[in-house]
Amino acid sequence: MSSHTSETSLPENLSEKTDVVRDPEHGLSRDDASAKKEVDDTLPDPFAVTTLSPEENPKNLSGLRKWAIVITICSGALCATCASSMAAFAEAGVSHDLHVGKEVSILGITLFVLGLGLGPLLVGPLSEVHGRNIIYRTSYGLFFAFSWAVAFPPHIAVYLIFRFLTGFCSAAFLSVAGGSVSDLYENDKLATPMAVFTISPFIGPVIGPVAAGFISENTDWRWIFRVIIIWTFLQFILLLALVPETFAPVLLKKKAQKLRKETGDSRYACPLDRRDRTMMQAMMISCYVPFTFPIIFGQVHHFSQEFVGLSFIGLGIGMLGGLSLQPFVNRHMHKLAAQNGGVHPPPEARLIPAMFGGVMIPLSLYWLAFTTYPQVHWIAPIIASVPFGTGIFLCFTSVFTYTVVAYRPIAASAMAANTFVRTSFAAVFPLFAGQMYDRLGTVGATALLAGLTTLFAPLPFIFYRIGARLRAKSRFTHA
Known part of the structure; x- marks a missing residue:
């Protein structure tokens, strides 16, 4: 890239004008100067840093390196939900x-x-200004530090305050991680790593209770949080060792800084250097916890804490079953692309798995509801949880992939909005879940949840039909 501005020749017809006033500063007529500006605006800026070399582009990393990054950030999401x-x-x-x-x-x-x-509403936009890596390292470092106050609280106020802060800090892996996956893969390779990312936070409510059940049954409750401290420390080391910066605009910013330093020319700039959107504007743009099973298996079937934790295994098997379907989903996407002359299908095609998942969730909840009677063998509700896990996985991997593909330029902020809506319900559900099950019973309360999910089941079908029209009206969608 040249370190000086190239001269722009004027159109020949401009040199023929002799009856206009000259601009004393540039030696051009006012008409000439205006025309020259129009010509300059159509030419590429020689100081604009807008492309990465093949070796600088994260999408060109080796497959093994990409998967090491994906697995590391996915384990971070798993740790947060555990x-x-x-x-x-x-x-x-x-x-x-x-x-x-x-x-x-x-x-x-x-x-x-x-x-x-709430955390993603801040860290999502921040990651699109300062990059993914600094967000991961800062948030997980604080997650590790604040977890000590949760494990050794002198009184309840400290415990509650730092539970909120640890949740806030660990939230990066529920929003920014989706952006990292999109940084590494083109659309036609995105589905499988996005599926792995999707299952990582949702398998947390399966693995967490299994581990916590054994810990609480055999030792002090504080060891639950001590185990989390050990896990976050190991996770932090892996982040330092394995995860590089992947966000292209930030890599371009570093490249522009390097060019300014090497050449001494301050005119080199990247798109982030010319960004006119404020952080508040970016934040505005971005603007099933484990209770049911302890009630069903602990109170109805009288399981010990250890075995209440193990009752989540059916849910985990269902999620892993959903993950095993990903090759079929990928094959279908390739078939749609072939039918479309090799062009990627529209983002709405990613919602097809959610159509199946949206039907499976209420059906499995009805099944679960009517097998929670004490006289029904405990294996029946566990089997009912398998298709529920599959449906949950299909819905969320579909929605996550759709969000990233449709809103790739602001993938982290879009995922932040998704996370905020999802967790808002999850935050308040524990406050009324116990009373709901006490009043309605296990059958009535679970059937109520099944009825609510039935109301939402048509949404993937609706967005599949009208999504393109909605995206056409948005200035934030990927072309």
Whole structure:
């Protein structure tokens, strides 16, 4: 790239004008100067840093390196949601040792999930200005530091405040991680890594209770949070060792800074250097926790804490089953592209798995509801949870991939908005779940949830039909 501005020759007809006033500064007539500006505006800026070389482009990393990055950030998301669900098994200990009622101890889960919902509204836009890496390292470093106050709280106020802060800090992996996956892969290669990312936070409410059940049954409740401290420390080391910066605009910014330093020419600039959107504007743009199973298996079937945790295995099997369907989804996407002359199908094609998942979720919940009677063998509701896990996985991997493909320029902010909406309900659900199941019973309460999901089941079909029209009206969608 040249370090000086190239001369722009004027159109020949401009040199023939002799009856106009000359511009004393440039030696051109006013008409000449205006025409020259129009010509300059159509030429590429020689100081604009807008492309990465093949070796600088994260999409050209080796497949093994990409998967190392994906697995690392996915394990970060898994850790965050495990930290949420594991706390359900610390309720009794928190209530006893910190001298509060059950409703107050439940706030530890509510505030953590609230932090998970609010955090992305800040870290999503920040990642699109300062990059993914600094967000990961800062947020996980704070997650590790604040977890000590949760594991060793002197009183309930400290416990609750730092539960919120740890949720807020760990939220980066529920929004920014989706942006990182989109940084690494083109659309035709995006579905499988996005599916792995999707399952990582949702498998947390399966693994977390299994681990926490054994910990709480055999040792002090504080060890639940000590295990989280150990996990976050190891996760932080992996982030430092394996995850580079992947956000192209920030890589371009670093490239422009390097050129300015090497050449001494301050005119080199990247799009982020010329960004006119404020952080507040970016934040405005971006603007099923484990309770049901302990009630069904703990109170109805009288499982111990260890086995209440193990009751989540059916849900995990269902999610893994959904992940095993990904090759069929990929094959269908390639078939649609071939039928379209090799052109990628529209983003709405990514919603097809959600159509199946949207039907499976209410059906499995109805199945679960009517097999929760004490006289029905406990294996029946566990089997019912398998298609529920599959449906959840299909819905969310479909929605996540659709969001990233349709809103790729602001993928992290779009995922932040998605996370905020999703976790808003998850934050308040623990506050009324117990009372709902006490009043309606396991059958009535679970059937109520099934009815609500039935109302939402048509949404993937609706967006499949009208999504293109909605995107056409948005200035934030990917062309």
